[in-house]
Amino acid sequence: MKNLNLKIFALILLGVILSSCSIAQIIRQNKENKFVIDVVSAPASGIVDSSLTINWQVVGEQKTISQTAVYYDYVSHTGNFGQNVSPLLSGYLKFTDADNQGEIKVPGSFSAKVLPSQPGILYYRAMAKIDDKYYWTPEYTIAISAQDSSLPSQPIGTK
Numbered sequence: 484m485k486n487l488n489l490k491i492f493a494l495i496l497l498g499v500i501l502s503s504c505s506i507a508q509i510i511r512q513n514k515e516n517k518f519v520i521d522v523v524s525a526p527a528s529g530i531v532d533s534s535l536t537i538n539w540q541v542v543g544e545q546k547t548i549s550q551t552a553v554y555y556d557y558v559s560h561t562g563n564f565g566q567n568v569s570p571l572l573s574g575y576l577k578f579t580d581a582d583n584q585g586e587i588k589v590p591g592s593f594s595a596k597v598l599p600s601q602p603g604i605l606y607y608r609a610m611a612k613i614d615d616k617y618y619w620t621p622e623y624t625i626a627i628s629a630q631d632s633s634l635p636s637q638p639i640g641t642k
Contacts, residue, residue: 542589
């Protein structure tokens with residue numbers, strides 16, 4: 484019985500040590516990453532040639548940054564993008580307009596319009612360039628259809 488209690492104690496102690504290492508890693512990582520970028524709202528679906536609005540925020544210390552935008556494509560570019568992954572290296576073929584470039588104050592909330600050009604799955608991420616580092620959201624999706632299926636297929640008033 485004593486050996487069993489000793490083994491249980493050793494396992495609990497090992498778990499505490501390992502979890503504290505993980506917590507220390509998270510704290511260290513958050514200190515290194517002074518900024519967080521999150522998508523706040525975006526539609527789950529859209530229609531070809533109908534504008535979609537994506538809203539995101541950059542949270543962190545007060546700073547002037549040079550760029551934030553939404554990058555998108557009809558091909559997935561999976562993975563966790565590190566701070567060294569520039570938009571050119573990301574693989575995304577399209578990005579939102581230049582309204583969110585220049586001298587931009589953060590923390591802040593941002594909005595951009597995307598105009599889907601074809602049906603399918605649109606993959607996107609928001610990005611902010613801060614001090615020559617790139618901060619990316621995870622990849623999200625929007626289902627794009629060819630036409631609005633909620634509209635009648637024939638003109639109103641016809642039989």
